[in-house]
Amino acid sequence: MPIIEVSNLAKEFNAGRAPLRALDDVSFTVDKGRFVTLVGPSGCGKSTLLAILAGLTAASSGEARIEGERVCGPMPGKVGMVFQDPTLLPWKTAFANVEFPLDLRGDDRAARRKRCAALLELVGLTEFAEHYPHELSGGMRQRVAIARGLAQDPQLILMDEPFAALDEQTRTRMGHDLLDIWTKTGKTVFFITHSLTEAIYLSDAVLVMSPRPGRIIDTIAIEFPRPRELDIIGSAAFGAIRNHIWHLIAQAH
Amino acid sequence: MPQRRIIRTIAITALLAAAWEAVVRFGLVNRIILAAPSDIVLAAASDGGIFLRAFATTLAEIAAAVAIAWTLGVAIGIMVGSSRLLAAATAPVLSSIFAIPLIVLYPLLMAWLGIGPLSKVVFGAFSGFFPIALNTIDGVRAIEPRYLALARSIGATRLQTYGRVILPLALPAMVSGLRVGTGLVVIGVLVTEMLASLGGVGFLISYHRTLFNTGHVYFGILLALTLAVAVNIGLTRLDRRIGNWRLREQGEE
Numbered sequence: 346m347p348i349i350e351v352s353n354l355a356k357e358f359n360a361g362r363a364p365l366r367a368l369d370d371v372s373f374t375v376d377k378g379r380f381v382t383l384v385g386p387s388g389c390g391k392s393t394l395l396a397i398l399a400g401l402t403a404a405s406s407g408e409a410r411i412e413g414e415r416v417c418g419p420m421p422g423k424v425g426m427v428f429q430d431p432t433l434l435p436w437k438t439a440f441a442n443v444e445f446p447l448d449l450r451g452d453d454r455a456a457r458r459k460r461c462a463a464l465l466e467l468v469g470l471t472e473f474a475e476h477y478p479h480e481l482s483g484g485m486r487q488r489v490a491i492a493r494g495l496a497q498d499p500q501l502i503l504m505d506e507p508f509a510a511l512d513e514q515t516r517t518r519m520g521h522d523l524l525d526i527w528t529k530t531g532k533t534v535f536f537i538t539h540s541l542t543e544a545i546y547l548s549d550a551v552l553v554m555s556p557r558p559g560r561i562i563d564t565i566a567i568e569f570p571r572p573r574e575l576d577i578i579g580s581a582a583f584g585a586i587r588n589h590i591w592h593l594i595a596q597a598h
Numbered sequence: 599m600p601q602r603r604i605i606r607t608i609a610i611t612a613l614l615a616a617a618w619e620a621v622v623r624f625g626l627v628n629r630i631i632l633a634a635p636s637d638i639v640l641a642a643a644s645d646g647g648i649f650l651r652a653f654a655t656t657l658a659e660i661a662a663a664v665a666i667a668w669t670l671g672v673a674i675g676i677m678v679g680s681s682r683l684l685a686a687a688t689a690p691v692l693s694s695i696f697a698i699p700l701i702v703l704y705p706l707l708m709a710w711l712g713i714g715p716l717s718k719v720v721f722g723a724f725s726g727f728f729p730i731a732l733n734t735i736d737g738v739r740a741i742e743p744r745y746l747a748l749a750r751s752i753g754a755t756r757l758q759t760y761g762r763v764i765l766p767l768a769l770p771a772m773v774s775g776l777r778v779g780t781g782l783v784v785i786g787v788l789v790t791e792m793l794a795s796l797g798g799v800g801f802l803i804s805y806h807r808t809l810f811n812t813g814h815v816y817f818g819i820l821l822a823l824t825l826a827v828a829v830n831i832g833l834t835r836l837d838r839r840i841g842n843w844r845l846r847e848q849g850e851e
Contacts, residue, residue, distance in 0.1 A: 401747055421753030432748045436766055446752035449762070497752070 347374040348501055348533045349398065354407035355558075356393055367393045369558035371407070375535055375550075377500070380527055382536040382544040385554030386594060391537045394559065395505050398535065399426050411501060421446065425494035425532075427504040431486035433478040433493075439485075440465065440474040443492045450497065464492040467526055484515040491523070495530065504536045508543070516540075520547055521575065528572070541587050546578055553590055555597035563593050630810050637813030638820065645814065649802060653821050656787060656798040659715050660825070663722030663783045671727045671779060672772065675734020676760060679768070689735060696728035704790055713794045721790045726783035733775025737768030773840045777833050784829055788822055799825070 356368040367390040375381045385391050396402040398409055400419040409416045411423055433442045441448075443464055447457045465471050468488040478486055487507055494502055508516040520543055527534055538544050544551045545567055553563045565586065569577050577583050615635045621627055622634035629637070642649070678684045678692075704721055711717040745767060749759040791800025799821050806814035 396747075399751055401750060419750050419753060421751065424751070426748070426751040428744055428748065430744055432744045434745075434763070434766070449752060449754050449758050493752075 346377050348377045348412055349373075349375040349535060350410040350413075351394075351398075352407055352409075354394070354397065354409060355405050356390065356397065356402070357405045366558040368397075368404075369560050371559065371561055373552055373561050373564065375533060377533055378531055379549045380524070380534045380536065380547055381550045381552065382538060382548040383552045383554060384538060384541060384544045384590065384594075385559060386556050387539060389554045389556050390559030391539075391554060392505055394554075395503050395535070395537055399424060399503055421450075421497055421499070423499050423501060425497065425499040425502045427487070427490050427494045427502065427507045429506045429509050431478070431483075431490040433486055433489055435478050438475050438477055439470060439481065439489045442478070442489050443496055446493060446496045460496065461492075464495055465489075467495075467529065468492045469522065482515075483511050484519055487511065487519065488522075491526065495526075495532070499532070501533045501535065504534060506537050506539070509538070509540075516543070517575065523547065524571075524573065541590050542578055545583060545586050545590075546573065546575075551590065553593050555594075562597055563590075565590060630812050633812035633816045638816045641811070641813040641817040649799070649817060649821060652797055652799050652802045652818075653825075655715065656791065656800065656822075656825065659718045659787045659791075659798065660722065660784055660829075662719045663726060663787055664780055666719070666723035667726030667730055667779050667783055668776065670723070671730025671775065672734055672765075674727075675731040675772070675775075676738055676764065676768070678731070679735040679738025680760075680764065685735060685739060689732070692728060692732055692735075696732060700725045700786075701789065704793060708794060713796060715795075715797070718787050718790045718795065718798070722783040722786040725786040726779035728779070729782065730772070730775040730779035733778075734768060734772045737771025737775075738764060740771065741767045770840055773837050777837060780829060780833055781826075784826055 351374070352372045354368055354371040355366070358365040358367055371394060383391055383394065393402065397404050398411070398416060400416050403417070411420060414420070414423075433439075434445065437445065440461055443461045444457055447460065452460075462471070462474070465474050468491055470485060470488055470492070473481060473485060478489070481489065490507070491502075494504075508519050511519060523534075524547060536544075536547060548567050551565045551567060552561050553565065554560065555562045567586065569582075618632075619634050619636060622629060622632055622637075633641075678688050700721070703724075704717075707717045707721050707724075711720060741764060745763055746759070749763045754763065787798070788800040791798035792804040795801045799818050803815055803818035803822070806812075806818065
């Protein structure tokens with residue numbers, strides 16, 4: 346059953362004199378419970394597409410549906426967001442940052458605290474609950490942001506290059522742990538990256554986007570068995586998929 | 599240790615006061631120019647009640663003016679700062695008004711509102727308003743859009759976004775405006791009292807100056823200084839509290 350349905354989506358920006366076409370006739374679906382990644386060159390409209398799915402930007406034409414409902418604004422109960430920058434509130438502890446969406450929603454205090462404690466445990470930060478963002482490493486901050494994205498228990502998590510600012514080791518570790526979180530929670534993850542390795546390692550399917558105006562030029566199923574070990578990254582099969590995607594993007598230029 | 603320091607401070611003060619008293623007593627300086635400490639004590643003893651009532655008047659005027667300047671400065675600053683159009687239209691006007699010596703407008707206020715406390719409150723609030731509004735505008739303009747995207751994605755209402763995201767993020771910048779603005783309120787109230795009024799510490803200073811009651815003038819100045827120092831201590835506390843948090847924010851990058 347699809348949780349995301351995108352059909353004939355287009356987006357134009359009125360930048361100066363000539364309108365800028367960011368997305369052109371984008372259509373795809375993502376099934377419930379899957380981990381799907383969108384890759385493409387910088388500036389191809391990946392983030393624009395994600396912003397439309399998140400209800401933060403309106404499409405120029407076409408439509409996006411989430412759980413069958415047409416997206417025309419943020420759906421905090423259905424969609425959790427994780428941005429490239431953790432965007433934590435600096436005056437709140439890790440715990441209070443995770444709690445913030447539930448606090449705004451007016452959830453009962455006891456239920457809220459219980460849920461946040463469980464989420465911090467899920468992302469491995471129980472010991473850091475009372476730390477402020479500036480006391481946490483980049484990876485830890487992004488873990489807090491992931492826990493916050495899960496706070497309202499949405500079925501879908503949208504992630505916009507969440508690990509792009511991290512060093513390679515932390516990034517690899519975060520990817521591995523994200524798969525763990527995904528398995529435990531059974532959520533659907535729609536993930537954006539321009540790292541092909543990250544995309545292939547994490548995903549059930551990789552959507553490949555062309556340079557601007559962004560179109561989906563191919564969908565590649567990734568069939569490595571799960572749970573996946575990091576070793577697969579060095580395998581010949583992995584390299585073949587990586588080359589294939591790379592050629593797709595290069596040809597589209 | 600602190601006990602010894604207190605004793606030392608008292609001793610030095612007493613010594614200075616004695617020297618000061620001696621300088622005046624032995625006629626080294628004209629009594630009209632420099633009142634002896636004993637003259638000040640005498641002024642306090644003879645007219646202490648009047649001064650106390652005047653002090654209360656001034657305090658009430660300052661409190662009212664500060665309340666108005668803070669409320670309007672913050673409210674208008676947030677409103678203007680959140681709208682690019684409003685900011686572009688009004689910020690230059692506000693900055694240029696801030697740059698002129700507002701005291702030249704006081705005769706107008708006096709003509710409109712009389713020489714009672716109302717004109718003092720309005721003038722004080724008016725002079726304090728500009729730095730507060732300008733700093734608040736800057737603080738709000740400097741908030742990165744990602745925080746607003748976050749607020750929308752977690753379903754914050756407009757009021758929650760203003761109160762729990764925008765306001766706290768702008769607070770560090772606002773505090774410097776509050777400092778300057780509050781200082782200007784104190785100056786504004788005291789100066790206008792001295793120019794034309796029927797009450798307040800400023801009025802008494804001015805009144806006794808014309809009568810060459812130098813002891814009374816000095817006592818009035820002492821009261822005004824006490825007030826200014828008290829206000830400054832309060833503001834420093836506020837600044838320090840929010841300063842801690844400014845450091846935290848820098849840690850978050």
